[in-house]
Amino acid sequence: MNASLGPLVITLAIQALVSMASFTLPVLAPEAARSIGSSASLVGLYVALIYLAAMISSLLSGRWIPRLGAIRVSQICLLSAAAGLAFAAIGTLPTMAISAVLLGAGYGPVTPASSHILARTTPANRMGFMFSLKQTGVPLGGVLAGALVPSLVNGFGWQGAVLVVGLACVVMAGIAQTTRADLDSDRRPDFRATNNPFQPLALIFAHPSIRNLALCSFVFGAMQLCLTTYLVTYLTHSYGLALVTAGLVLSLAQGGGMVGRLLWGWVGDRWLAPRRLLPLLAMAMALSSLATAAFTPSWPLAIVVLVSIFFGATAIGWNGIYLAEVARLAPAGSAGQYTGGTLFFTYFGVVAGPPTFALLTESSGSLALGYGVFGALLLVIGLMLARIAMRPVAPN
The missing domain is CATH 1.20.1250.20 (MFS general substrate transporter like domains)
Known part of the structure; x- marks a missing residue:
């Protein structure tokens, strides 16, 4: 090796x-x-x-x-x-x-x-x-x-x-x-952290580029869990698929996520810098969520499957390129600290997303509203990230 x-x-x-x-x-x-x-x-x-x-x-x-x-x-x-x-x-x-x-x-x-x-x-x-x-x-x-x-x-x-x-x-x-x-040759046995357990959050908020990514990952993480948690229920109740078929569509979306992680990593290395790719992924996530909200029984199954796969490729596939960008932006030797701090927000989104989605759907009686609201929110996030990506790159 x-x-x-x-x-x-x-x-x-x-x-x-x-x-x-x-x-x-x-x-x-x-x-x-x-x-x-x-x-x-x-x-x-x-x-x-x-x-x-x-x-x-x-x-x-x-x-x-x-x-x-x-x-x-x-x-x-x-x-x-x-x-x-x-x-x-x-x-x-x-x-x-x-x-x-x-x-x-x-x-x-x-x-x-x-x-x-x-x-x-x-x-x-x-x-x-x-x-x-x-x-x-x-x-x-x-x-x-x-x-x-x-x-x-x-x-x-x-x-x-x-x-x-x-x-x-x-x-x-x-x-x-x-x-x-x-x-582990770089470990420092004499390293002493401060007594403040929230220091990684302070580091992140002192680094505007990483702070922006961390806050956006809250919504990304929420969307990822809402896709995987509710898609089967949505496809069976609102679109009319049999449970086995809906489960297969979810499996294809998960597979799209695995392929997406590799594809976006390759694109980020060769064609488009991660800071410019992430806004596009956010907007693609948004469009996928909005398209999912628009599913009706009149939609051809093939289109529903393709949208679900693309939804998975974006809403599940964003993680690797995001973490690579955090590691690139972090000062040398501190990628672990900054990644841990940003994941606090990501996991917070994972915890908060599905209950929020459930409240939205309970209020309307339709899962489509949840996908519509999250899609609109991600569209705003994507536009914000695109605006940030247009700024000059600040040195580490």
Whole structure:
């Protein structure tokens, strides 16, 4: 492996395993709920707890990465995810709550840690694609959970399946140890962070370019979760698709997101600077959301599928190019701190977006209003980013 490929492989693998761990309980929620004697609908609260914990841990990760090293932090994340799954296997509501918090604590710092590593090891002209490729680990984790966890449940029961995924996280932490000497060579054991846990937010607000991106990522993250959370329900209730067909459309949208992450990274490296590409992605997201709001049973299914795939390519595909731009703008050696701070806003959008969407739809009785309002908001965000992109580039 060359100097940039090795770090990419290890960060991608870590990202995929932690992502798979976070998707495991939602995948087997019906089995777990039946065993515990609770409603499977509580999985929504479980996921919200994961992202609330991720908001906090991503913010704090900037204090840990310089001192411990990004690989060590990643190992702790994997072990935290494994511990979260072990608590889930106990099978009570209190331990499920502990499980979600531990999974979120492990999920939050993984991206800042990997950004710290890739910012050091990736040539500037390949950062967009490499960051985007690494970020495919998130949907890849979802694919792995969907493909493997049901079979593990059949073979070992739901609790056994949870423990197997947890064991995989432990094994990955051991594998990561083989790279620590090289990738954590920049750690500073004597690093002392301030007592203010909100320091990363102060750093971001002192850097206008990163501040603007962070605030926009709140809406991007909200839109991403609203697409994946409500699309199947919208297509079945408003467009009239069968559940299986609507699920297939969502899968195609997720696939579009994976392809989009790679495509936008490639475009950002070769054709269009990320600061100019992100406004276009925001406006494309907006148009996709507005088109989705306009779906009626008279629309041909092929058009609905194409819009959904493009919606996924933009609303799911923006992350890598965004993180590459944050890492580029951050002062040398501080990509992890700035990424952790910006992800606080991203995860906040993930937590706040679906409930806001639900309130909009409850008030009107139509999911179309939610997609329409979010689409209009993203159009404004895209125009704002386009105006910012026209300004001269400020030096770091």
